Amino acid sequence: MRHPKSLDREGIPMSRFRRSLRATIMSLCLLPGLPSTRAQQGPQDIPPAPQPERERVKPEELSSKRPANGKGAEGETIVRLSSEVVTLNVTVTDKHHNFVTGLKPQHFEVYEDNVMQKIEFFSSIDEPVSIGIIFDVSQSMQDKLDRARAALKAFIETSHIGDDFFIVVFNQRPDLIGESVDGDTALRLLSAVDADGTTALYDAAYLGVEEVKHGRHKKRALLIISDGQDNRSHYTSEELLRQLKESDIQVYCIGIMESFGMYAESNDERGSMILKKLAKTTGGKAFFPRLNRELDDAVACIALELRRQYSIGYVPSNFRRDGKWRKIKLRIKPPHELPRLIVRTKEGYYAGQ
Numbered sequence: 001m002r003h004p005k006s007l008d009r010e011g012i013p014m015s016r017f018r019r020s021l022r023a024t025i026m027s028l029c030l031l032p033g034l035p036s037t038r039a040q041q042g043p044q045d046i047p048p049a050p051q052p053e054r055e056r057v058k059p060e061e062l063s064s065k066r067p068a069n070g071k072g073a074e075g076e077t078i079v080r081l082s083s084e085v086v087t088l089n090v091t092v093t094d095k096h097h098n099f100v101t102g103l104k105p106q107h108f109e110v111y112e113d114n115v116m117q118k119i120e121f122f123s124s125i126d127e128p129v130s131i132g133i134i135f136d137v138s139q140s141m142q143d144k145l146d147r148a149r150a151a152l153k154a155f156i157e158t159s160h161i162g163d164d165f166f167i168v169v170f171n172q173r174p175d176l177i178g179e180s181v182d183g184d185t186a187l188r189l190l191s192a193v194d195a196d197g198t199t200a201l202y203d204a205a206y207l208g209v210e211e212v213k214h215g216r217h218k219k220r221a222l223l224i225i226s227d228g229q230d231n232r233s234h235y236t237s238e239e240l241l242r243q244l245k246e247s248d249i250q251v252y253c254i255g256i257m258e259s260f261g262m263y264a265e266s267n268d269e270r271g272s273m274i275l276k277k278l279a280k281t282t283g284g285k286a287f288f289p290r291l292n293r294e295l296d297d298a299v300a301c302i303a304l305e306l307r308r309q310y311s312i313g314y315v316p317s318n319f320r321r322d323g324k325w326r327k328i329k330l331r332i333k334p335p336h337e338l339p340r341l342i343v344r345t346k347e348g349y350y351a352g353q
Contacts, residue, residue: 085120086112089219089250089283090310090330091344097301099308100334100341108343109331110314117314126307128162130180130215132208132249134201135190136226136256138171142195144256147292148225149190151254151299155223156183158303166211170204171197172232176211201226202233202240205278209247221250221284221306227257228271237274244282245325246350251278252302253286254295283346312345321352 088110092100105122133152141148156165165186167178178189205224212220230237244251253275257268272288279286285305287298316326327348334341 084315085313086316086326086328086349087248088312088328088330088345090312091283091285091305091308092310092332093342093344094339095342099304100338101308103310103332103334105312107333107335108310108312109333110312111329111331112314112316112318112326114327114329115317117317119312119314121311121313123311124309125311126160127219128160128164128217129219129221129306130164130166130212130217131159131220131306132166132168132212132222133186133190134204134208134222134224134226135167135169135193136171136199136201136204136224137169137193137195138197138199138229139195140199140227140229141256144227145193145195147295148254148256149187150292151225151256151295152190152223153187154296155299155303156187158300159183160307162217164216166208166215168204168208168211169193170200171195173200174204174207176207179211180214180216198232199226199229200232200234201228201230201274202235202237204233205251206235206240206243209243209249212249213247219306219311220248221252223302224251224253224275224278225256226253226271226275227268228253228255228273228275230274237277241278241281244278245348248346248349249282250284250306250346251282252284252305253279254298254302255286255288256295257288281347283344285344316351318351323350323352325349326351 090108092103094100101124103124105119108119108122110117110119135148135152137145156163163183164180165178165183166176166180167186167189168174168176169190177193178186181189201224205222208222212222255268255272255275257271272286275286278284285302287294287301289295289298312330318326325348328346330343330345332341332343
């Protein structure tokens with residue numbers, strides 16, 4: 001007994017329906033721009049969409065494309081894009097310059113262009129840092145080189161064991177002699193350099209910023225050890241300052257002046273003004289020790305500060321990425337049992353940079 005042919009809903013035999021469907025598919029395969037092999041593949045045979053190659057982002061675009069990771073108040077990992085989240089490294093001290101730890105998110109208020117922002121993540125975890133060491137080996141540092149090396153040794157001995165270092169030495173031109181190295185390697189590399197030639201401080205710091213952006217850690221800083229003088233750079237101090245404003249890197253400076261142990265003279269005053277400006281804009285700090293003991297204290301203070309900072313992130317309520325400068329102000333509301341506290345972070349950022 002022959003079984004009746006299957007019918008579709010309109011009573012058309014299914015065999016005729018399949019032939020019609022096959023003819024329709026084949027006709028579609030002949031349409032311009034639709035390869036026949038692709039039309040005949042099943043869903044399981046469709047190759048995955050090609051992934052775009054990872055391109056090296058231009059320096060001026062990097063800060064808006066790099067993902068920023070952070071730790072929440074309860075220790076969970078919070079991931080945001082830096083195009084959405086502004087991250088602040090925050091230092092809190094008392095009037096005696098002692099670091100204050102143990103504060104909570106409710107003790108901080110963040111303002112962008114005088115508008116209060118909502119804190120999205122908060123952390124006080126001691127995390128490693130990628131640090132660019134900008135080390136002056138020009139002629140003007142010849143008599144100060146041993147003191148500078150001693151300062152760097154004290155800094156590295158106080159730093160986080162997981163820190164990685166980018167070493168840039170400079171006289172008339174900067175030279176990257178160590179890329180993402182550990183502290184012992186950094187000291188060994190610097191033990192072999194001599195002081196000679198003119199000074200290209202701004203070029204060296206500019207190179208240091210570009211290199212440390214590729215460090216292993218999301219937190220980044222520069223340590224400049226110099227007398228602050230410059231007589232050879234292609235970049236100006238204003239161009240360097242702009243570059244720092246477009247990055248998320250804190251700058252710390254150890255000014256080792258000509259008049260070590262005495263009051264600064266005119267050249268030293270200009271150098272110290274430059275170093276102070278670089279540090280203040282980025283939320284860092286500049287030190288100008290006059291005695292060897294003060295030099296040791298300064299570098300130890302910088303190393304400890306990087307380990308005892310708060311990390312605060314917020315999504316700007318002004319979502320326009322217009323490239324304009326946004327001024328940041330941070331206020332602190334300490335617990336009643338604490339005295340007046342001093343808070344420091346970067347002065348602002350360029351939206352969309």
